[in-house]
Amino acid sequence: MAFAAFPFRAVLIGVVSLGLACSDKPEPKPPPPPVEPWDGTYTPLVEPSDWVDRGAFASCSYTPPTGTNVDCDDPTLFDLSKCDLASLATLDPHGIYQVDMRDTAGQPDAVGLRVPPDGGTGTMSSLYFVGHPLVRQQLQGSFQFSVKVPRRTSFRQMVLAGCGVSGPGTVTGCFAHCNNGKFIASGTFEAARMTWGRGESESSGGLRLVSETHVQTRRPADVFVHRKHAYVVSIDDFDTKAPGGLSVVDVSDPSHPVIKKSITIPGDSYWNAAWAKDDALYIASKATGVIVFDISNPADPVFVRSLPTGAPINVHTLFVDGNRLYAVSPAPAVTGETLIFDISSPLEPVLLNRLVTPDEVSWVPSAHDSFAYQDRLYVNQFSTGYVVFDVKDAQNPRQLGRYTFSVDGREPLSHASAVGTFAGKTIAFEGGEGSGTHLRVLDVTDPANIQLIGRYKLRPQTSIHNVILKDTLLYIAYYHEGLRVLDVSNPTQPREVAYFNTYRESDPGRTDDLLDGAIGIRVPGDGYVYLVDLARGLLILNEP
Template sequence: MKRFLALSLSTLLPLVGCGKNENTLRRDCELEELDLSACDTASLGAVQAEGIWNMDFDFGDGEHSPGVIQFQGTSPHVAGLPLTGKRVEPGVLLMTSELTNANGVPLRYLFAGCRASSPTKVSGVFRRCANGTADLNGTFEAARLTRREGEAEASQVELVLELPLPSGSARDVFVSGGYAYVSAYEGGLHIFDVSTPAEPRPGSSRLVASLKPSAGDVWNEVWVQGATMYVASSTKGVLVYDVSKPSEPLYKKTVPGTGVDARALSLDGNWLYVAAPYPNAEVLIFDVTKPQEPSLSKRYFVENTRPDAGERPYGVQARNGRLYVSHWSYGLAVSDVANPAQPKRLGSFTYTGASSRTAVVGTFGSRTLAFEGGQAWNSYLRVLDVTSPENITQAGEFKLRPEISVQAMALSGERLYVAYYQDGLRVLQVSPSGALEQVGYYNTWREADTGRGASFYEGLSGIKAPGDGFIYASETSRGLLVFREQP
């Protein structure tokens, strides 16, 4: 929500050093100044202005941004701004926030309901004012986060192990050699013994090691191969550790160094692929023939992409000489990496409002299918036939709710396991045609859990299905969760 805080130059200049008298200031951010004549304000009386809501802001110029309303707790907020005022009465749903920005300019934000399609779904308008003058306008959609109607806590899936993290919010999980490696954003990374996940044991006995990042760093995805662990760092690229003894991880080096925001990792043979959206919107390709001595072979900029238009890589999967890049508003790109030092784009799949964030790929008969997930309001899971990358077609889809999106997926045979943020774990059966059928689920998100309501991106955040009969997942508030399908 940086746009909410950044004043345009045309707005800022008249406000600085102009000697305006307070008596002449406008009052554009008052409810009576909004034109709500086309709204169904009578429908607002039934709105449940409580709990946690996900939001989507439309700035009217093609740009959208996610947000959250947190009505509960000691620090209620809307879109990351302190909620300093609230009116909920027949015909009125109004939220306000007042603060002073870094330039000393007083800002007032107004969020007004326009209509409610149900007690938990609202559309409305927002306005920002600087010194009383409107500077930013737009509309929003909001939905309260509750369990999907008609669902229980679980169906055909049981939770066999839950391990809270000692610090941080769980981001990703990787399982190797009987250990689960859980990254935790600013909280670093935690290593757990999961050699016998269904065996009752104190959680404290399972934690074998924790690592802390340097100040200001955030740890994203993690990958373990043999005795080597790779961690995607938001400020340094990739951190390399020796985990031959998981209880005593040994730092080896950082590649390529400071200034690279790495988000996702994929290892295929002796090649490590790293999605780095910032600063250069590139995929870093490392030769890891010597696993603990990665050598940067290529800084790959997917052909025809435009970083200035938001087309940046956030997810990667390398498989059988192909590289699949989740390239946000560009969609899913497929490149030939038979020679990883000379990648070449083969094709792509895009769609209106694309927010391609993650993908997994598998072979079903004679077809290669990519399961692509977006991460914005109205995004969902698409099944793409990428057998011929030059002519990618959609073969199927799976939708839940517009306010909740996909963060990660794992494919095991004909089962697709989806980390669906606040909608938890979804177990899908994949048919050879690409059709998806939900055969199980587990609702992991609970409104009362510690830390809820801080971000649009909360809930089940990482998932792995290594083939040992268990499903390992990271949950932003609950930590490491281990599931098992029920017959």
């Protein structure tokens, strides 16, 4: 997940386990239509970038000339004469919206809005400020919001005015930015309420909730399942200062999980990823790198050490492949790095190398995640793109190729991937993180000539987080869109076959963040899907 641009926020809650009855078998689902076997042929697609310019969203405008001194939050400065303002009366007086913005020059931006159901002060978040209290909030009958964000020597304002309801849960309108009382930019927006999209029900394709367990804080980030225990890691709560940490959940009976232990280390509790091998549990720590626990007793992890030795680093994600552990660090190295460990002795990792991806195309490089497959390492370098290395010899890794794009200055936001073999070709399923990001299917057989061959995208206001490939099914933790399961037997045509909507506005701890909802996922092959939702905790579903 993103580590800087979109900080997470959470509220500490009690540790509760909720078991749901699962004695009834799910109703049989009709078989999907047959899929013709893929023969490996395709027509390469043109890269459209993450954010696709759909043109102006509304027929309104902000009237002052750019650069003039104004009271930015004066509603009369918007020309709404061509709008269907009456349609705004259909809106509920509360809700959470993600807002896709386009300025008059055709450049994108995004904010989140939350108006609580109790009528209290709502919040707005953007790339530049998080959870800032609203100065103006008018919802139902109108759609007007504004924030005033102080800076060190200035203040910034953002103002939105609705023009009309364009569809279920969707509002279009205009916005304006001001800095120190001077109007600097304006444009139009499309705001989507983060209820279940496309008129969907809670689930489809035979997926059903087996149990739900609240863990540690309301910001759990990842899960790994090993020896009938789920190891759920959480990140710190920036608002309440409540720490994250590790929750050990006995899932020997998936319908009645039991929290066996919770661990937090003072000053070291922003734990973003987990992986286990034999008697070792590895935790990605923002403060101290890779933390190693002894889990010879799976319910009672015992701290062993933190790695690497020397200056502490921020490790964000982990991947284990055979006797290799890959730990991806976005900082403090300028471009980030991937640490390669030998874990032949799982409790005694040996550092083999620190792999740095040369920054060739981006002004904000950052190693974020990795996937190892057949002696290659696929590194999500976030705004530098998707980079492929030959790591057969860990002492001498070689960069083989890179997939990236830049359209009108918009950088890629490569975040996570899964790789497999289809029709004799090596295929990567790569997902971005950020407004407008989506799933790309890439032919990486020749890393020097990576081709885009397929795509899957839901609402432009939502973001993917993690992906898991199991045989020909791809499982996606898709934040506000919940769990999505795709049949990728023909990678050029990813086909959704099941979903489970985890996101509910009423869940305690929901925020206006773009990155809220389903975040972590594992499919260990025991017949269940283990899904982490930032507010709801650990959800166990049956495999579809």
